[in-house]
Amino acid sequence: MLTTLRQLAFRAVTLFGVLLAVLLLLVVSLGATGFSDDLLRAQVNEETRGLRQSLGQTIRDPDQLERTVAERQNELKRFYGLDRPWYTRLPEAVWRVLRLDLGEARSLRTAEGSNSVSDIVLERLPYTMLLLTTSSLITAVVGLLVGVRMATMVGSRLDRAVAYFAAISFAVPAWWLGILLIVIVAFQLDLLPASGMYSTPPPEGRLDRSLDLAHHAILPILTLVPVSVGPYIYTVRTMTVTVAQEDHVQLARAKGLPESQVTRRHILRVAAPPIVTGLILGLAGSLSGSILVETIFNWQGMGRLYFDAVSGAADEGVIVALTFVFTLMYVIARFVLDILYVLLDPRVRLQ
Amino acid sequence: MSATPPSDQARADDTTRPAAVSDSPIAAPATFGDSHLEPVSDDESGSAIRSALRLLVANGSGKAGIALFVVMLGISLYVVVTYPLDFGTARWSNPTVWGDNPKNAPPVWTNWVRSDRAVEHTSLTLDEPSQIRAIPAGEVRIFRVPLTYDADEFPTFLSMTLSGVTFHGRPPAILASLQRPDGTAVRLASVPIRAPRAGETAPYRRFYDAPERVLLSEEQTAAQSLAQIYQQTYPGLAVPTNVTDDLGAALFGRPAEDGSGRIVPLTGEYSLEVQTVVADPTDGIAGVRVVLGGTVFGVMGTDGLGRDLFEGLLYGFPVGLLIAFLAAIFSTVIGASLGILSGYAGGVTDAVIQRLSDIISNVPVLPLLIFLVSVLGRHLWLIILVLVAFSWPGLTILVRSMVLQIRSGQLVEAAKALGASRRRIMLRHIFPQTAPFIVAQMIFFAPGAILAEASLSFLGLGDPSIPTWGQMLEAGFRTGALYVGYWWWVIPPGVLIVVTALAFMLLALAMEPIVDPRLRKTN
Numbered sequence: 001m002l003t004t005l006r007q008l009a010f011r012a013v014t015l016f017g018v019l020l021a022v023l024l025l026l027v028v029s030l031g032a033t034g035f036s037d038d039l040l041r042a043q044v045n046e047e048t049r050g051l052r053q054s055l056g057q058t059i060r061d062p063d064q065l066e067r068t069v070a071e072r073q074n075e076l077k078r079f080y081g082l083d084r085p086w087y088t089r090l091p092e093a094v095w096r097v098l099r100l101d102l103g104e105a106r107s108l109r110t111a112e113g114s115n116s117v118s119d120i121v122l123e124r125l126p127y128t129m130l131l132l133t134t135s136s137l138i139t140a141v142v143g144l145l146v147g148v149r150m151a152t153m154v155g156s157r158l159d160r161a162v163a164y165f166a167a168i169s170f171a172v173p174a175w176w177l178g179i180l181l182i183v184i185v186a187f188q189l190d191l192l193p194a195s196g197m198y199s200t201p202p203p204e205g206r207l208d209r210s211l212d213l214a215h216h217a218i219l220p221i222l223t224l225v226p227v228s229v230g231p232y233i234y235t236v237r238t239m240t241v242t243v244a245q246e247d248h249v250q251l252a253r254a255k256g257l258p259e260s261q262v263t264r265r266h267i268l269r270v271a272a273p274p275i276v277t278g279l280i281l282g283l284a285g286s287l288s289g290s291i292l293v294e295t296i297f298n299w300q301g302m303g304r305l306y307f308d309a310v311s312g313a314a315d316e317g318v319i320v321a322l323t324f325v326f327t328l329m330y331v332i333a334r335f336v337l338d339i340l341y342v343l344l345d346p347r348v349r350l351q
Numbered sequence: 352m353s354a355t356p357p358s359d360q361a362r363a364d365d366t367t368r369p370a371a372v373s374d375s376p377i378a379a380p381a382t383f384g385d386s387h388l389e390p391v392s393d394d395e396s397g398s399a400i401r402s403a404l405r406l407l408v409a410n411g412s413g414k415a416g417i418a419l420f421v422v423m424l425g426i427s428l429y430v431v432v433t434y435p436l437d438f439g440t441a442r443w444s445n446p447t448v449w450g451d452n453p454k455n456a457p458p459v460w461t462n463w464v465r466s467d468r469a470v471e472h473t474s475l476t477l478d479e480p481s482q483i484r485a486i487p488a489g490e491v492r493i494f495r496v497p498l499t500y501d502a503d504e505f506p507t508f509l510s511m512t513l514s515g516v517t518f519h520g521r522p523p524a525i526l527a528s529l530q531r532p533d534g535t536a537v538r539l540a541s542v543p544i545r546a547p548r549a550g551e552t553a554p555y556r557r558f559y560d561a562p563e564r565v566l567l568s569e570e571q572t573a574a575q576s577l578a579q580i581y582q583q584t585y586p587g588l589a590v591p592t593n594v595t596d597d598l599g600a601a602l603f604g605r606p607a608e609d610g611s612g613r614i615v616p617l618t619g620e621y622s623l624e625v626q627t628v629v630a631d632p633t634d635g636i637a638g639v640r641v642v643l644g645g646t647v648f649g650v651m652g653t654d655g656l657g658r659d660l661f662e663g664l665l666y667g668f669p670v671g672l673l674i675a676f677l678a679a680i681f682s683t684v685i686g687a688s689l690g691i692l693s694g695y696a697g698g699v700t701d702a703v704i705q706r707l708s709d710i711i712s713n714v715p716v717l718p719l720l721i722f723l724v725s726v727l728g729r730h731l732w733l734i735i736l737v738l739v740a741f742s743w744p745g746l747t748i749l750v751r752s753m754v755l756q757i758r759s760g761q762l763v764e765a766a767k768a769l770g771a772s773r774r775r776i777m778l779r780h781i782f783p784q785t786a787p788f789i790v791a792q793m794i795f796f797a798p799g800a801i802l803a804e805a806s807l808s809f810l811g812l813g814d815p816s817i818p819t820w821g822q823m824l825e826a827g828f829r830t831g832a833l834y835v836g837y838w839w840w841v842i843p844p845g846v847l848i849v850v851t852a853l854a855f856m857l858l859a860l861a862m863e864p865i866v867d868p869r870l871r872k873t874n
Contacts, residue, residue, distance in 0.1 A: 014706070018713040026722065035726050164412070167860055171852035173802050175809055176824070176845040179833060183841075187834065194834075288717035292806055296828065306718065310725045311811055323722050330715040 004342055011338045015331040022327045023094045026320055031086030039316045040080045048073045093320070102321040108308060117321045120305065127197065128290055128301035130217060135224035136283045142229050144275070147236025148263060154241055162233055169230025175292035178223040182296070185219060192219045195298040220297045224289070228282045235278040239271040246270070272344045280337040284330050302326070413861030419854035427669035438666055439816040443658065450564065451640075452657030453507045455832070456648035457839050467503035472645030478638050480627075490632055494625040496641040501618040505600035507644035508569075511625065513542060514562035515637025519553045522546055523636070524628040527567060529602060532619025535584055537602065538576040539567045539623075554633075562640075568599040577601055590614075599644070652839040655830050660823070664843055667820040671801055671851050674731070678738045678800030683793040686743035690750025691777050691785065695758055705751075708744030716741045720803065724812045731814040734807060738800050746792050753785050791862035798852035798859075805848045820844035 030036040052069050059065045074083075081089035096103070102117035109115055110123045150159050186194035193199070197216050203209055243249065244267050252266040253259075268275075294303035306326070309318040407413040435441060442448050453472060462469055480492035500506070511527055522544035529537045542565055547555050557563075567573060577598065581590050588606035597614075603621070604614040625639050651661040693704040720737050727733055757763060758781070766780050807813060808821025809828070827833060827841040 014709050015713060017706070017710045021710050022714055022719065025719070029723055029726050033727060163860065167412075167856040168849070168853060171798055171802075171849050171856050173805055173809075173845075173848060175806065176848065179824075179828065179841060179845065183833060183836070183838065187836070284715070288715055291717060291721070292809060295810065306721070307810060310721055319722055319725070323718050326715050326718040331713065334713055 008338060008342065012335060015335055018331055019098075019324075019327055023097065023324065026323060027086075027090040027094055030316065030320070031090050036086055036090065036316060037082070040082050044073065044076045044080060044082060047076055097321060097324050102325075103317045105309075105318045108305070108318060117318055120318075121302065121322070121325055124300060124302050124305050127299060128287075128294070128303060130213075131220050131224065131294070131299065131301065132283060132286055132290060134217065135221045135228065135286065136279065138221070138225050139229045139232050139282060140279050142225070143232035143236050143279075147233045148240055148268070150233065150237040151240035151244060154237075159237075162230075162237070166230040166234035169227050172227055173292070174223055174227045174286075174289045175296050177227060178220070178293055178296045181219055181223055185222075192216075194219070195296070197298075197300055216299075220293055220299055223293055223297075224286055227289075228286060232278055232282055236271075236275055239274050240267055243267050243271045273341050276340050276344060277337060280333055280340070284333045287326065287329060287333070407858065407861050410861050412857040416854050416857030416861060419850065419857070423668055423672060423851065423854065426665060427672050430665050430669050434666060437816075439814075439818050443663060443666070443818045444815065446656060449653075449657040449659070451510060451512070451642045451644075452653050452659065453644045453646065453648055454653060454655055454657045455837055455840075456507075456646060456653045457837075458650060458652040459645075459647045460650075461647055461839075468501065469504050469646040470500070470502040470506045470643070472648045473498060473643040474640065475642075476638055476640040486628075489628065489630040489634075492627045492629065492635070494627075494636075494639045496623040496625075496639070498621040498623060498641070498643055499619075500603050500616070500621055500643070502646075503616060504646045505597075505603055505616060506568075507646060508599050508642075509539075509567045509602060509623075509644065510564055510642045511540075511567055511623070512562050512564045512640040512642070513558055513625075513636055513638075514640075515559050516544055516557040516635075517554050517637075518544070518557075518629065518634040519555070519631045521630040522555075522557075523630070523634055525636075526626045526628075527565070528624050528626070529567075529573075530622040530624065532617060532621065533584060533605065535580045537573060537580060539573040540565055540570040541572065568602060568644075570598075573602065574598055581606065651843055652837075654823070654826060654837075654840050655832065660840065660843070663818050663823055664820070664847060666818055667823075667844065667847060668851075670731075670817055670819050671804075671848075674735060674804050675797035675801050675851070675855065677735050678742070679793045679796040681735075681739040682742045682796045683746060683789060685739065686746030686792075687750050687782075687785070687789045689743065690747040691754050691781055693747060694751035694754025695773070695777050695781060701751075704747065708747045711741055712744035712748070714741055717803065717806065720807060721810065721812060724807060729812055729814050731804075731817050734804055734814070735800070738803055742796055742799065746789070749792065750785055750789065753788065754781055757781050757784050791859070794855055794859040794862060797855040801848065801852050801855075820848050 048069060051072050052065070055065060055068055055072075059068060077083050081092070100118070102121065105115045105117050105120060108120055110119050112119075114120070146162070150162050153159055182194045185191050193216050198209070198212050199216075203212050240263075248270075249262060249266050252262045257266075290301060291303035291306050293299070294301045295307045298304070302322070302325070306319075306322050309322055407417060451474065456472065457469075459471055462471075475496050475498075477494045477496060481495040482493040484491045484493070509529075513525065516523065516525075525542040525544065527539040527542070529539055531537065542563065544557055547553070581601075585606045588608070588610060590606050590612065600614055603617060605617040607613045607615045623641050625641075627636055629635060649659050649661050651659075651664055654660055689704050689708070693701045716738070719741070720734065723737055724730075724733060762784075763776055763780055766776050771779070804813070804819065805821035805824075808819050809825045811825055811829070813819055813822040813825070821844070823844040824841055827837065827844075832840045
């Protein structure tokens, strides 16, 4: 038990290292290229211009006005840390982000108009989770059912077909499948809405709104599932086949246990950890994929938010905060995976 | 993706057995005794790779993968030989190159499945006049361009481009007219040539730097002449009051017989004549290009800027393969050498490499890639660099676990006893045994790199000087081509991305017997 805890603690340290490494990379690439300096300078200039206008109404003497403005500009520079080099300024930003103080966005807003990045993230996160958890659940159920079934008919034509399907589904970018579905299902057949999260105008009432949201979520989910389910079926099938060849399974069969019980208790129990790994890795992968899928479906989640922050007028603060949040989510998923591993694998638990 | 269907496994086993692939740490006995001799080790790794190749050819997905691969390599070779080096900036992103193409035109072959015939894009260039006639004041040179028109749609435009006009005294007079199958001739336009400026010396040169493009289907002269012809030639028939509004149609049409006032296509042989009257026999025009704007274009159609999509699609092959190769080779070299080093050296080296690969393999690559490219600039080399930087750890971890086994084997023990250096043991004795596995793993890097670049390009972060399939898709998506049904613009690039990634996946699938899953569990 103690070893297990120590292992988990060690893992946590590694994952924290991942966070630090990503932030370090962010800071160096922002600082060393002068990107950060340029952005801050623009910010200071903009605020100085505003100041000059408002001060110009009270201070009549032009010399005094210039002096006051210059003074305030220097204050602003100190405030933003422009008087110091980036390698002393940016670590403070990292420390702030690490405390989950994500700062403010310049142009992005929540529905209520808040420009706090935390608020924006919290508003968008549920929509991303809705897509990701639903599609992962479907992938898990279909993958397990089909994968275990395929394991019993290894070498058959159907099994071969599934292998090719897995390869194809790995090779198809989710966003391109999304485009095809938009063209065919939304435009040619006119079955489902092509993009967005709600109809315009959104329906009244909680239930109707939820149903409307679900209706709009069908196409993105139909996009996410096929690309993740192929490789997953293949993983499940392969793990099951590998375990099914082991001695304890032969013994269980020799004892005369019914095949369903052999599968459930002796094969899947052992194959569970890697199967769960595949699922969570897939989930973490679709977190990245959601950036593209949400963009094409105009789905107002985290991915779309990231795209908006990067494209157009780049917002440094939001990009750093969101890259951090993405890494954090990824790292948390990995850690949950480690804990699940301990819970699922008796060998690890009893060490 | 691991393990293999037994049908393949069985077949694969026949071919791989002789190779030093199996997880038995001892390789072929021949290598054992005199392993300090270089040729033997070389030969061993060579034969292992050869047998890996034999394995590839032996099964269906391998054959399909190789076939696709050969086709892609062939196309890439063609592109590398025939395309200019600066294709992206000088041609693809240069609007003047595509000015004479129809916009958003579907491919020509759509004519085969359509009920009505579309107009094929025609572009003809004449360098020499078809006829020269001497007149007292000089010479009349006639450039005659035959145009066959037999479609149910009207052309999108008719244009004429003059290049390189030279004259010594009086500027040449240039007149364009269109002979129609109904025997009429439409005066299209006369092109004014600027007279010599004060101080300019003969010979005077015009339209050398920028050829003069005249959009004949929008010329006022043509409209007047055509209105007259319609009245004289088709007196009884109702003519739309504004024939001249859609001159492109009117030039190649006639009033409908049913008196509905519509204009219907007048099919047959047309001839565009460009008449130049020059004062001096040494005066002249270097070339005349006549373009009949089609409603269908080329093999793959055009995009919203009139770019020939076929050209761009072909260019995507070498770029896609380059991304795949560079990413795969560098990731493999880094991953494999760190894996061998980590597994064989042990101690602090091992610990450092393990922690490093542990951290890097947990980084979400796509968000970071998006961030880095948007901050550091949209360069292809940067994209490849980042992909390599974050993709090697998986291989390092796998190779290390293999090396741990090999290290305790007799071959390495014997080499050590003979006094071989660590470097020599790693290069000559450990690497050859892991080589087939490493080669097989290398293929796995390729599709990921291709898909990552495509995703990035699709977000508008592709290298602007190097067009890729992802960028073509992005352009289609951004301009809404998708929503108006320009399928030839968005489907083919996507299909090619999938096929390229799939070619590598098929090879990887065929190589799987080498990537023995049992090796992964021994750590």
